[in-house]
Amino acid sequence: xxxxxxxxxxxxxxxxxxxxxxxxxxxxxxxxxxxxxxxxxxxxxxxxxxxxxxxxxxxxxxxxxxxxxxxxxxxxxxxxxxxxxxxxxxxxxxxxxxxxxxxxxxxxxxxxxxxxxxxxxxxxxxxxxxxxxxxxxxxxxxxxxxxxxxx
Numbered sequence: 611x612x613x614x615x616x617x618x619x620x621x622x623x624x625x626x627x628x629x630x631x632x633x634x635x636x637x638x639x640x641x642x643x644x645x646x647x648x649x650x651x652x653x654x655x656x657x658x659x660x661x662x663x664x665x666x667x668x669x670x671x672x673x674x675x676x677x678x679x680x681x682x683x684x685x686x687x688x689x690x691x692x693x694x695x696x697x698x699x700x701x702x703x704x705x706x707x708x709x710x711x712x713x714x715x716x717x718x719x720x721x722x723x724x725x726x727x728x729x730x731x732x733x734x735x736x737x738x739x740x741x742x743x744x745x746x747x748x749x750x751x752x753x754x755x756x757x758x759x760x761x
Contacts, residue, residue, distance in 0.1 A: 665692030
């Protein structure tokens with residue numbers, strides 16, 4: 611009985627490898643990219659790419675283990691959830707009110723250590739932000755918020 615169950619699970623795992631969700635990759639920045647309406651300074655852009663874009667843009671850098679199911683499904687779900695909350699690739703399409711709110715939340719979450727997620731930085735130590743980087747990112751978000759704020 612145990613052998614049959616193990617064999618069934620093994621077949622299920624192998625079969626799962628053939629279902630591959632579409633990768634979250636874009637060749638070029640689209641017209642709604644945050645840089646299209648709110649140019650981002652190079653230092654901040656580097657931080658966003660290093661610590662935010664995997665989950666909050668159309669440009670995820672997939673690790674090797676993303677080739678293994680069900681890990682890829684879990685990553686895909688995590689990316690969709692991250693983009694639902696904030697998508698820098700579609701930021702230009704946000705209303706002024708939503709853009710302002712998202713920038714304010716970005717500053718607050720980065721300062722409080724909520725972003726990047728600890729579960730993400732555990733697997734991606736390069737995404738950890740130093741206190742100076744936290745300040746730079748939060749200051750940029752607040753300054754940009756003022757340019758999009760609703761009167």
